[in-house]
Amino acid sequence: MLLAGLLSLPVEATNTPLYPEMPAPAVAPVDSPALVALGRKLFFDTRLSEPRGTSCAGCHAPQQAFSGNHGSRIGVALGSRPASLGTRNTPSVLYLRYTPPRFFYQDDDALAPIPFGGFFWDGRANTLAEQAQGPLFNPLEMNNRNPHQLAGKLAQGYTPEMRLLFGQAIFDQPAKATEAATLALAAFLRSDEMTPFNSRYDAYIRGSGKLEEAEMRGLRLFKDPDKGNCASCHKFNDRSSNPARSMFTDFGYDAVAVPRNRRIAENRNSKFYDAGLCKTADQLQWPDSSQWCGYFKTPSLRNVAVRESYMHNGVFTSLRDAVAFYATRATKPGDWYKTGVKFDDVPPAYRENVNINSVPYNRREGSTPALSDSDVDDLVAFLKTLTDAEFTKPIQSRKSDK
Structure with missing residues (x-):
């Protein structure tokens, strides 16, 4: 099971390093203001898609804490072409400066090293620049055919800036121009603008604000290993005044077996499954890559309350439903798996990978859930304290912001 063969192999054979301890939070970036400014312009530029009209901000909408799905109402993103719908929900791109590259780490209670880090739901990008490049060429997203096509668009809008930053010959090779653009995008995504740390929770740990009674109950449930147990994956440290110690993710992966989203067109094919991390594991030649089928990245919960x-x-459209699923997946599976088949969005051959051992998944069907309905409400109340100040206004008023 859990990467049993890894320790017998040279670390280099996995293409992913084995760390003796968890890495510290990333330090502040040293990107130049000019590079950040260029990256910001590129992020909001609707001319860079094919056909034109879709920017990075189209899916990563500022008014929704840089998440959202470009107007799609089925839980996954709409691309630049009509009906070009993907199969995955658009994650927020805030706080990405703290996401490390892929690595393995063996905790004290783990049988073998397990993977952490990387970008996208399946960890397929190892760096922020690599992540920034993916949507530019994905036919279901911004749909550029190749670097030559994208470089032509960059040359039309950014020749002076890019030559100043990267040299006069930057457009001689389209691949180099594309790489430069992704470096600029990564610089913007690492910037202070994208790491605001001004939520009510941040004020609380800094000692400049208080949480309400229900929010404090939710905080205690979040930490309680016998109740919510949320902090086992969504790591944070409320004893530290440094908000970078409270990212509300361990940057790891888990197989929680969320219900199949039947609004996704591909899911009409009963043989189609999004297997998650195991495709990346196979490409990187990790030992026994199939053990990671059904695993997806644990996202940060910062600004979770303003997501679509x-x-x-994207199967759930309310935060309360998402929390309730964790609470009752094991005890009331019929509430979630409407066809009567548990773990229906995990390939049948890999349903043994699903996490059934951690609290609250370790309860028997029909038993009392670890969390009551009022506990779920308190958890939701706490999660709302993670919303940064600029996203607490009603969405309609935020849409009018520049």
């Missing part, structure tokens, strides 16, 4: 949809497939 939840989970990697």
Whole structure:
């Protein structure tokens, strides 16, 4: 099971390093203001898609804490072409400066090293620049055919700036121009603008604000290993005044077996499954890559309350439903798996990978859930304290902001 063969192999054979301890939070970036400014312009530029009209901000909408799905109402993103719908929910791109590259780490209670880090739901990008490049060429997103096509668009709008930053010959090779654009996008995504740390929770740990009674109850449930147990994956440290110690993710992966989103067109094919991390594991030649089928990245919960949809497939459209699923997946599976088939969005051959051991998944069907309905409400109340100040206004008023 859990990467049993890894320790017998040279670390280099996995293409992913094995760390003796968890890495510290990333330090502040040293990107130049000019590079950040260029990246910001590129992020909001609707001329960079094919056909034109879709920017990075189209899916990563500022008014929704840089998440959202470009107007799609089925839980996954709409691309630049009509009906070009993907199969995954758009994650927020805030706080990405703290996401490390892929690595393995063996905790004290783990049988073998397990993977952490990387970008996208399946960890397929190892760096922020690599992540920024993906949507530019994905036919279901911004749909550029190749670097030559994208470089032509960059040359039309950014020749002076890019030559100043990267040299006069930057457009001689389209691949180099594309790489430069992704470096600029990564610089913007690492910037202070994208790491605001001004939520009510941040004020609380800094000692400049208080949480309400229900929010404090939710905080205690979040930490309680016998109740919510949320902090086992959504790591944070409320004893530290440094908000970078409270990212509300361990940057790891888990197989929680969310219900199948039947609004996704591909899911009409009963043989189609999004298997998650195992495709990346296979490409990187990790030992026994199939053990990671059904695993997806644990997202940060910062600004979770302003998202349009939840989970990697966008199956839930309310935060309360997402929390309630964790609470009662094991005890009331019929509430979630409407066809009567448990774990229906995990390939049948890999349903043994699903996490059934951690609290609250370790309860028997029909038994009392670890969390009551009022506990779920308190958890939701706490999660709302993670919303940064600029996203607490009603969505309609935020849409009018520049």
